[in-house]
Amino acid sequence: QKEVEQNSGPLSVPEGAIASLNCTYSDRVSQSFFWYRQYSGKSPELIMSIYSNGDKEDGRFTAQLNKASQYVSLLIRDSQPSDSATYLCAVNLYNFNKFYFGSGTKLNVKP
């Protein structure tokens, strides 16, 4: 079992819709959670970090964390074609060195 699992997609949504990206992780000790966006041919770009259960909002992005169920999600409201990219979920064990990245979900936002 992989430490971090993501649906590879592609996930297709129409422009203006809400895109919902999900991620599950296996280690209950995981403490820090991150979402990265990666455009084709570019390096990952940090979008959100979340450390506590619940929701965290930043503009059109909302990260949701449920430690009991071991999942973290990213909602993108009012999706734009420019949001089309691969979204990587990453988890980190508190005070440990390793970051575990999912393989990413490819999002296509259709105009």
Add this chain to the structure above:
Amino acid sequence: GAGVSQSPSNKVTEKGKDVELRCDPISGHTALYWYRQRLGQGLEFLIYFQGNSAPDKSGLPSDRFSAERTGESVSTLTIQRTQQEDSAVYLCASSSTSGFSYNEQFFGPGTRLTVL
């Protein structure tokens, strides 16, 4: 401020040659990571440096790979006797281990290595 920088941006080499990749982390970031990303694949952890502590080398795929970092500054990743399967983008990231941005990794633009 300046982000993570990497050089060269592209490197083409012949099989069997050694290559050296460089990473300049964000000033003040004590943690530095190297990852490998093959075409269409996810990120593969290679090595982690934290301050003056012994590095975590558990992700290095073979003894042909090595990395160094002096204090909290520049790091170099060296691949000896390159093989075609080493072709990938090598990404460096740095992070702070304190404050509100705890453990948020920021990535450099990567070095695209092609082994002919």
